[in-house]
Amino acid sequence: MHGETPESGVMAAKPKLYYFEGRGRMESIRWLLAAAGVEFEEEFLETRQQYEKLLKDGSLLFGQVPMVEMDGMMLTQTRAILSYLAAKYNLYGKDLKERVRIDMYTDGTLDLMFMIAVAAFKPPEEKKESLAQVVNKAKTRYFPVFEKILKDHGEDFLVGNKFSWADVQLFEAILMLEELDAAVLSDFPLLQKFKTRVSNMPNIKKFLQPGSQRKPPPDSRYVSVVREVLQF
DSSP: TTTBBBOOOBBBOOEEEEEOSSSSHHHHHHHHHHHHTOOOOOOOOOOOOHHHHHHHOOTTTTSSEEEETTTEEEEEEHHHHHHHHHHHTTTTTTSSSHHHHHHHHHHHHHHHHHHHHTTTTHHHHHHHHHHHHHHHHHIIIIHHHHHHHHHHHSSSSSSTSOOOOHHHHHHHHHHHEEEEETTTTTTHHHHHHHHHHHHHHHHHHHHHHHTTSSOOEEEEEEHHHHHHHHTT
C-alpha cells in the first residue's frame, strides 16, 4: 500500500493543505511538495464559515492561510512552511552558507511571484500596468541575477550543483512570467537551458501534466471567493 511503512504497517498521513482553490501563497508550497515527490491532500476554502472554524479551532497562528497540517503540526506562514519542507526533503543545501544563498534566491523569487498574485485583485487597467511592471522587473532586475549565477559557476543548479528549493521556485517564477510574456527569457540563454533541464526532471514533469494539483492563473471566480472568505 502506498505510504505504508514496513515497521508499523500504518498508512503515513499525507500533508493536508488548507487554502483557496487557486495559486496565491500556497502554490510554491504545492510546487515544493511535488518536486520532493510527496503526495498531498487539499481542503479548499469556499465559505467564510470554513475560515471562521479554522480561526475558532486555533489552527491559524496569526489568523492567516496558507496552513499545512503535517507531522502532527499545524504550520502557518508561507516562508516558514517552505523552509521546513526544504529541510525535511533535503532541498536546502549541505551547510549554513548554502542555506543562506537558497534563502536569498527564494526570497527574491517569492517577491516577484507575490507581485503577480496581488495584481489579480486590482481593477483591470491597474492590473495590466502592474503585470507589465513585473515583467520589466523580471527582465531587468531578477533574471539577470540568476543568469549571472549560472554563468559564474557553470553548474546545472543555483546552489552547490544540487537541485534545491531555490531551483524549484525559480522554475515556478519563470513559468508564471512566461504566461505574461512568452519571450521573457529571450535574452537569457542559460535560464532557457535551466528551464528545459528542470522541466525534464521526473517529479517536475509529472506536476506539469494536465490533471495534477498545479493551479491555473487566478480568474474572477478565485478573486471573488477570496474576497468573500477573507471579507476585504
